[in-house]
Amino acid sequence: MNIYDISQKAGVSIATVSRVINGNTNVSEKTRQKVMAIIEQYDYTPNAFARGLGLNTMQTIGILCADSSDPYLASAIFYLEQMLHKEQYDSLLCCTGYDQADKEKYLNLLLSKKVDSVVLVGSNFVETEEEKNQYIIEAAKTIPIMLLNGAIDAPNIYSSLCDDYHATFQVTQQLLESDHKEILYLYNSNSYSGKKKLKGFYDAHSSMNIKINDSHVQYFVGDIHETRDFLINLKKKGLTFNSIITADDNLAVGAIKYAKLQGISVPDELSIIGYNNSIIATCCDPELSSIDNKLETVCKNCVSTLMNIFSGNSVPFRSVFSAELVSRETTKF
Amino acid sequence: MNIYDISQKAGVSIATVSRVINGNTNVSEKTRQKVMAIIEQYDYTPNAFARGLGLNTMQTIGILCADSSDPYLASAIFYLEQMLHKEQYDSLLCCTGYDQADKEKYLNLLLSKKVDSVVLVGSNFVETEEEKNQYIIEAAKTIPIMLLNGAIDAPNIYSSLCDDYHATFQVTQQLLESDHKEILYLYNSNSYSGKKKLKGFYDAHSSMNIKINDSHVQYFVGDIHETRDFLINLKKKGLTFNSIITADDNLAVGAIKYAKLQGISVPDELSIIGYNNSIIATCCDPELSSIDNKLETVCKNCVSTLMNIFSGNSVPFRSVFSAELVSRETTKF
């Protein structure tokens, strides 16, 4: 059943059928009704591919993320899909993993599928070495690229993100002020926001003229139990600290497990602050104080910016929101 | 840049260009190289919409889930996307929420987008009242429908799932044998697998001639803290139990919180068993014993079944796998 069949049965031309399908007003109410009746009678749906070919769009947005099973990224994807759907866009999901070459391959795949835009979810898409971001800049020559929690300065690239620098700066300062002079900073990513957080940590110290011992900044990649063991090892080696800030809730849960195994009371002897305020922050015990980086807001802004771009409205190429510490049981403030 | 431009620049016909693009062997090596050179020089990519129109497929699979931010469903989506990608298929993700009408709307949307198949992820898509599944049966007249953790007996509908009945039966029996005569069963869904689990719980009791007190089977929908409070209330009302089996890890984490708040020691005074073995099972404290329903296996089977369908091979309309209890700290066995 195609537009020709319908036009024939309705006794009109295909142009008229097309007009009623697309809500074109230049159709008399009478013909409109006649055509609609046939359409419904035969349960006709226009062929999306033909439509795509003619209009050069299938109303699809590519969503690129490293790992959609990560609860934090999963939430972002969920928000994005919901909001895009409201705007009549569908979401083509691609999980790239953390390998640079794969990210590039996936992005090109999405371009070849002719999506209307692609959203890169998670700061791990922005590398420090500028040439590694070249493939994104290149893609932006074809379609607008949205960055969620990352930023690249190049034409047609837009970012929606949280001020991770300031958030980390603040909680670090707060800890330092409440007499936690020995803070361990644990991170697992050198991404755009990873660097911002780290800088916040450092700057908070210098703003109070406190020196950081290099071994109080630790890079570690691993699951919850591996993180726990890593910390045990650190302690064994003689490193002392009375609080931990992590770049990620998973790391923080590892820290909680570490404290428990070592019989260290939280938050009395050790304060722990996570990042992302994801679901696991309320699963652990004690429940984790975590920096909420306003994922829903950031996603909403991302989608509305995108819609404005499509409408030809002028939009900010960067939107920054404030994060906020959600205090639970692993901190005293 | 389209196929005509390329053919012209290469001095061949568009048919030849099409042949080299599609790896058709009926092209002399010499022309192939000549054409490839031009293609690469101009970085030409065939138009996916035109291709879709001609072939009547864009190699896309619809993935329907209620809520992709649920860690368990998120993992399923992740597995599916990865495996589909290997088979050259892309994933159109749709998060329907739990409302029946929305599920139906989304499924029809996917049909109109002409996806090659759709995977319904999660047993919540299969309702007990048969007429509520009619829209799925209807969709299956157009394209094969895959059910992950659910089953519907109708043509062109295929299921890949875990034997939830048996798994629940076994752990229930195990508890009963180890002198836990008062088991509370907590569930939050009347879906296909929800019913199977419940039946397993009941049958294990009857197989050992043990009667179940009706109030030991509780339906509750809410987040972790609400679940905790629900249990506190249950206890207040005088209900006694020395173990809890839940249909879901989230509920089980609520149970752990309940025990902690009430000063009940786990697993000595109370055993807790969750379901899904999702990431949060290792976040909580004590870590949760949970039934692993082999999500990766089930997903892999789903995708390979689908590929076989596309290839015209005969496939089982239902594949059932065994679940397995992963013992952690909330049980003694």
Next chain:
DNA sequence: CTGAAAGCGCTAACAA
């Protein structure tokens, strides 16, 4: 307000 007809870019059957 309606219709005729020219694309959109590709695949594949058929001819050569």
Next chain:
DNA sequence: TTGTTAGCGCTTTCAG
């Protein structure tokens, strides 16, 4: 091995 050509089903311009 290569080329010609007829679709695929829709949108949209242009005439009327």
